[in-house]
Amino acid sequence: MTDAKPVLHLDDIVKTFPGVRALDGVSFSVMPGEVHALMGENGAGKSTLMKVLGGIYQPDGGAIYMGNDKVVMAGPLEAKAKGIVFIHQELSLAEELSVAENIYLGELPRKRFGRVDWATLTERTDAILKKLNVGFDAKTRVGDLSIANQQMVEIARALTVDAKAVIFDEPTASLTDAEKVVLFDVISDLKSEGVGIIYISHRMEEIFKITDRISILRDGQYQGTVATADTDEEAVTQMMIGRTLDLSRNTSHHELGDVALEVRGLSCGKLYKDVSFEVRRGEVVGFYGLVGAGRTEIAETLFGLRDPSAGKILLDGEEVRIASPADAIARGISLVPEDRKGQGLVLGMNCRDNMTLPQVDDLKAGPFVAEGAEIAIFDQYRDRLDIRTPGWKQQVGNLSGGNQQKIVIGKWLSMHPNVLIVDEPTRGIDVGSKSEIHKLLRELAAQGYAVMVISSEMPEVLHVSDRIVAMYSGQIMRTFTSEEVTEDNLIQAISGIKSGQAA
Amino acid sequence: MATLTKQQIGSVLAKQGILIAFAVFIVAFTVANPKFLSVDNVFSVVRSSAILGVMALGVTFVVISGNLDLSVGSMMSFSTIVVLDLHDQIGPLLAIPAMFAMTMCLGAFIGFLVGYLRLNSLIVTLGMLSAIHGLTLTYSGGQNMDIADKEGTWFSVFGQGTALGIPVPIVIFAGLAALLGIVLAKTAFGRKVYAVGGNGTAATFSGIKRARTVFTCYVISAACVATAGLIQASRSLGSQNTVGQGLELEVLAAVILGGASLLGGAGTIFKTVIGVLILGFIQNGLLLMGLQFYVQFVVTWVIIILAVWLDIAAKRGKLWSPIA
Numbered sequence: 124m125t126d127a128k129p130v131l132h133l134d135d136i137v138k139t140f141p142g143v144r145a146l147d148g149v150s151f152s153v154m155p156g157e158v159h160a161l162m163g164e165n166g167a168g169k170s171t172l173m174k175v176l177g178g179i180y181q182p183d184g185g186a187i188y189m190g191n192d193k194v195v196m197a198g199p200l201e202a203k204a205k206g207i208v209f210i211h212q213e214l215s216l217a218e219e220l221s222v223a224e225n226i227y228l229g230e231l232p233r234k235r236f237g238r239v240d241w242a243t244l245t246e247r248t249d250a251i252l253k254k255l256n257v258g259f260d261a262k263t264r265v266g267d268l269s270i271a272n273q274q275m276v277e278i279a280r281a282l283t284v285d286a287k288a289v290i291f292d293e294p295t296a297s298l299t300d301a302e303k304v305v306l307f308d309v310i311s312d313l314k315s316e317g318v319g320i321i322y323i324s325h326r327m328e329e330i331f332k333i334t335d336r337i338s339i340l341r342d343g344q345y346q347g348t349v350a351t352a353d354t355d356e357e358a359v360t361q362m363m364i365g366r367t368l369d370l371s372r373n374t375s376h377h378e379l380g381d382v383a384l385e386v387r388g389l390s391c392g393k394l395y396k397d398v399s400f401e402v403r404r405g406e407v408v409g410f411y412g413l414v415g416a417g418r419t420e421i422a423e424t425l426f427g428l429r430d431p432s433a434g435k436i437l438l439d440g441e442e443v444r445i446a447s448p449a450d451a452i453a454r455g456i457s458l459v460p461e462d463r464k465g466q467g468l469v470l471g472m473n474c475r476d477n478m479t480l481p482q483v484d485d486l487k488a489g490p491f492v493a494e495g496a497e498i499a500i501f502d503q504y505r506d507r508l509d510i511r512t513p514g515w516k517q518q519v520g521n522l523s524g525g526n527q528q529k530i531v532i533g534k535w536l537s538m539h540p541n542v543l544i545v546d547e548p549t550r551g552i553d554v555g556s557k558s559e560i561h562k563l564l565r566e567l568a569a570q571g572y573a574v575m576v577i578s579s580e581m582p583e584v585l586h587v588s589d590r591i592v593a594m595y596s597g598q599i600m601r602t603f604t605s606e607e608v609t610e611d612n613l614i615q616a617i618s619g620i621k622s623g624q625a626a
Numbered sequence: 627m628a629t630l631t632k633q634q635i636g637s638v639l640a641k642q643g644i645l646i647a648f649a650v651f652i653v654a655f656t657v658a659n660p661k662f663l664s665v666d667n668v669f670s671v672v673r674s675s676a677i678l679g680v681m682a683l684g685v686t687f688v689v690i691s692g693n694l695d696l697s698v699g700s701m702m703s704f705s706t707i708v709v710l711d712l713h714d715q716i717g718p719l720l721a722i723p724a725m726f727a728m729t730m731c732l733g734a735f736i737g738f739l740v741g742y743l744r745l746n747s748l749i750v751t752l753g754m755l756s757a758i759h760g761l762t763l764t765y766s767g768g769q770n771m772d773i774a775d776k777e778g779t780w781f782s783v784f785g786q787g788t789a790l791g792i793p794v795p796i797v798i799f800a801g802l803a804a805l806l807g808i809v810l811a812k813t814a815f816g817r818k819v820y821a822v823g824g825n826g827t828a829a830t831f832s833g834i835k836r837a838r839t840v841f842t843c844y845v846i847s848a849a850c851v852a853t854a855g856l857i858q859a860s861r862s863l864g865s866q867n868t869v870g871q872g873l874e875l876e877v878l879a880a881v882i883l884g885g886a887s888l889l890g891g892a893g894t895i896f897k898t899v900i901g902v903l904i905l906g907f908i909q910n911g912l913l914l915m916g917l918q919f920y921v922q923f924v925v926t927w928v929i930i931i932l933a934v935w936l937d938i939a940a941k942r943g944k945l946w947s948p949i950a
């Protein structure tokens with residue numbers, strides 16, 4: 124294996140969609156045994172480039188080379204047959220099927236007369252799952268797995284073929300730290316086998332930890348490639364967005380108002396137990412913990428999606444029963460949900476209609492929806508959140524992942540809630556917009572909103588919160604103020620040191 | 627560059643495929659029989675499509691909300707029989723609202739089962755298809771229903787009258803299409819119907835009361851069925867118990883032909899009207915060619931398959947893409 128020959132080379136690729144020049148002459152190559160990062164803002168064209176490579180889109184111009192040969196990827200199966208494995212940003216699993224069936228979909232091992240060889244299937248799958256160190260087995264139904272575990276199934280698929288190049292499109296967006304470690308092990312195994320790896324992520328710390336080179340896209344144009352060892356976060360950010368960012372911890376404090384939301388002894392079956400906390404107007408409270416700590420479930424209870432089995436919820440000092448999301452919205456609660464595709468958006472609807480959906484009853488011009496007012500709302504949040512789309516008529520499903528997330532955030536900010544709950548608000552959002560959103564959350568608090576931020580990203584919680592609630596397996600372990608919190612004591616708290624366990 | 631144009635042509639073909647096929651078809655039939663595009667024939671096609679069309683308008687709401695309604699055919703028989711019977715008992719002025727109320731109660735019942743009890747709409751409306759048929763037979767005692775004094779009633783105006791030279795059924799169909807088109811495209815309720823059908827979970831998370839939305843769709847569908855029953859009864863002033871039999875599939879064909887997705891979330895009233903007209907013209911064209919009316923059953927099925935295929939081809943961007 125000579126170092127000089129790339130496994131894969133993309134030459135001058137062009138791809139346009141109606142109204143969007145998603146890729147404008149991008150060239151890019153991957154060496155064997157290299158982890159090559161692809162970075163760029165939301166909508167820069169990363170996923171599109173990879174879909175061209177994976178045979179999902181046909182390029183309007185340019186060529187793909189593998190070794191010395193020019194190849195045409197007529198479809199995903201052909202790309203796979205050529206050794207290109209694609210792990211998508213958006214999950215693409217069959218929920219009703221088992222883990223094993225999903226992993227070997229289309230290539231199930233057969234016995235005579237075409238019967239599926241279940242024993243072999245289970246055995247092979249379990250071997251792969253063991254390598255990935257996950258807590259489920261081949262026969263589990265995929266629909267019963269958490270998003271993170273579904274992601275692991277998606278990754279397991281990559282290990283079944285003789286891959287020449289593996290594309291990871293934001294694989295860690297919904298993984299916990301422990302799961303990430305496993306993923307990085309897998310990547311380094313692949314690497315040592317001489318596989319070329321393309322790694323897309325908005326998380327700088329990962330990029331600098333595992334990649335060898337970084338290529339950068341901006342508005343569909345290739346900006347250049349740098350060796351990871353020769354650069355730093357600031358330089359990469361500069362190349363991506365043309366400016367640098369302030370990534371410091373939250374030190375600003377503003378006047379706190381009355382208690383807007385108080386929760387006393389709230390429990391919901393086994394999901395969480397005896398939870399008490401309060402959020403004041405003007406305050407951002409971060410909820411940090413591992414996946415499964417019960418944070419999302421608390422948010423869902425406050426939003427009327429679950430019935431608590433015990434305890435009280437008080438809004439502005441008054442005890443309330445929140446029966447449904449409609450009820451929660453009427454009481455001034457907004458929830459930016461964790462799963463944008465499943466819970467946040469109607470993908471077939473346009474951007475404007477998605478954004479105004481919760482308030483469509485209130486935007487009236489006579490018997491009709493006031494479309495002018497809707498467009499005004501959309502324009503306002505498009506500018507504020509820097510949403511990249513050719514216009515409000517674009518279907519949300521055609522937006523890049525990060526821009527979809529911004530639509531969900533805009534949708535709930537435009538409700539002007541008293542209590543704003545955001546669950547993993549910056550999943551899949553680029554560094555520039557992320558810091559914008561953090562700034563926005565601080566600003567909203569300053570205007571008197573009570574804000575709850577649920578996040579699995581420690582820098583995010585540290586950056587936005589006035590106080591941090593650390594949760595472990597359905598219980599609040601400790602509450603920190605932003606002065607007393609450190610990375611160490613936070614990690615201790617969320618790994619349940621009380622019971623003597625460490626993660 | 628060559629691939630680009632080929633792709634573009636492919637995508638235009640796939641997207642407008644139904645309209646193009648329709649145009650080719652019209653030209654072919656007009657060449658074969660010049661009467662086909664005569665004013666008289668066009669009017670007669672639209673008028674005979676009106677009953678089907680009115681029903682399709684309501685079913686469009688149900689389909690966009692992500693559900694099915696297979697009960698509309700037998701519900702239409704019910705409305706027709708009931709209004710004819712009540713006509714002689716309490717007079718047309720009371721018979722019409724009474725029939726509307728009864729039919730809409732059936733719709734509300736279906737809406738309750740599907741929306742509030744969360745039963746599968748296919749099962750519920752398939753069951754209602756036969757249950758309502760039984761109800762109709764019970765009501766009529768198995769007899770055909772006839773108005774005693776066919777000459778002396780103004781009731782015939784809905785099916786046989788004209789307004790400004792246009793047959794009343796066409797006026798009703800066009801008026802209702804305009805009204806429901808606006809409801810679906812311009813009101814908050816319409817928006818919710820799309821959201822509920824497009825992604826029910828996201829609709830819930832947006833505070834939309836899904837059960838109520840689905841319920842309302844079925845009530846609207848029933849009101850349309852009642853209107854269709856009114857036109858039917860008024861046109862013939864007498865009827866069999868089975869007049870609407872089989873219409874549910876034709877209605878569904880028209881709605882799908884118009885491009886509403888059976889998965890919910892997509893479709894418009896305008897497109898459904900186009901679907902109704904296409905179906906009407908095709909059936910009429912076959913009759914003019916001298917084919918027996920029962921050929922229509924086969925043709926309707928072929929059209930559904932073609933429509934669904936073109937719909938899928940448009941989404942995938944190619945006509946031939948077998949399960950890999």
Ligand SMILES: Nc1ncnc2c1ncn2[C@@H]1O[C@H](COP(=O)(O)OP(=O)(O)OP(=O)(O)O)[C@@H](O)[C@H]1O
Nearest residue numbers: 140145165166167168169170171521522523524525
């Ligand atoms: N099917 C499509 N139809 C129309 N526009 C599209 C389509 N797919 C992508 N786009 C547009 O192409 C551009 C690039 O999108 P892409 O998904 O490649 O961005 P990305 O770099 O992966 O962003 P993110 O970090 O948010 O995932 C965006 O402006 C997007 O709106």
Ligand SMILES: [Mg+2]
Nearest residue numbers: 170212523524
């Ligand atoms: Mg992307």
